[in-house]
Amino acid sequence: xxxxKSQDVDLSKPPxxxxxxxxxxxxxxxxxxxxxxxxxxxxxxxxxxxxxxxxFGIFLDHACGGACACTxxxxxxxxxxxxxxxxxxxxxxxxxxxxxxxxxxxxGCQAVITGPGTYVVEIPKWNRNYVSEGKPLxxxxxxxxxxxxx
Numbered sequence: 001x002x003x004x005k006s007q008d009v010d011l012s013k014p015p016x017x018x019x020x021x022x023x024x025x026x027x028x029x030x031x032x033x034x035x036x037x038x039x040x041x042x043x044x045x046x047x048x049x050x051x052x053x054x055x056f057g058i059f060l061d062h063a064c065g066g067a068c069a070c071t072x073x074x075x076x077x078x079x080x081x082x083x084x085x086x087x088x089x090x091x092x093x094x095x096x097x098x099x100x101x102x103x104x105x106x107x108g109c110q111a112v113i114t115g116p117g118t119y120v121v122e123i124p125k126w127n128r129n130y131v132s133e134g135k136p137l138x139x140x141x142x143x144x145x146x147x148x149x150x
Contacts, residue, residue, distance in 0.1 A: 007032065018116050022049070024058050025078065025122040031056045035116040042066075044109025045085075049075060049121055053108065060123055066109035071098040073108035080119035085112035100124060 009030045015021040020038075023030040031052065044050035044066030050073050053060040061072040068090050077084065081104060087095070091110040095101060113119060 020116055021118045022052050023120045045112050047113045049108040049111050060108050074098045075108050076122040077104045077106055078120040083115045083117050
């Protein structure tokens with residue numbers, strides 16, 4: 001985790017030109033950075049939602065290390081899907097095995113932000129590999145509960 005920047009984002013204004021704004025639900029955490037300046041954290045593809053999450057210290061499980069070999073980084077794109085890379089065959093094949101597949105489903109390690117703008121993604125509360133891989137489900141649930149109590 002690089003924790004690229006700790007920041008408060010003014011959601012009452014649109015992002016400035018050449019800025020990327022990503023909101024991760026259900027946590028409700030929004031991050032912003034200049035397009036093309038995010039350091040690559042070697043998790044998933046560069047500028048993928050997994051890469052953004054890792055840079056900003058946001059928990060997005062990725063049991064395979066972001067190699068498109070599992071579905072633990074499965075998320076739903078709620079806004080900004082027109083500015084993402086197209087899903088490749090490997091990702092589509094893997095998504096066929098994902099729980100609760102929806103039309104807006106993508107793998108966080110493969111969905112690459114291709115331009116400035118606003119993006120909203122939802123990380124499903126459940127995850128198939130939490131029990132089998134021993135991932136910290138309680139940590140993720142505690143983060144959501146803490147935000148809801150604010």
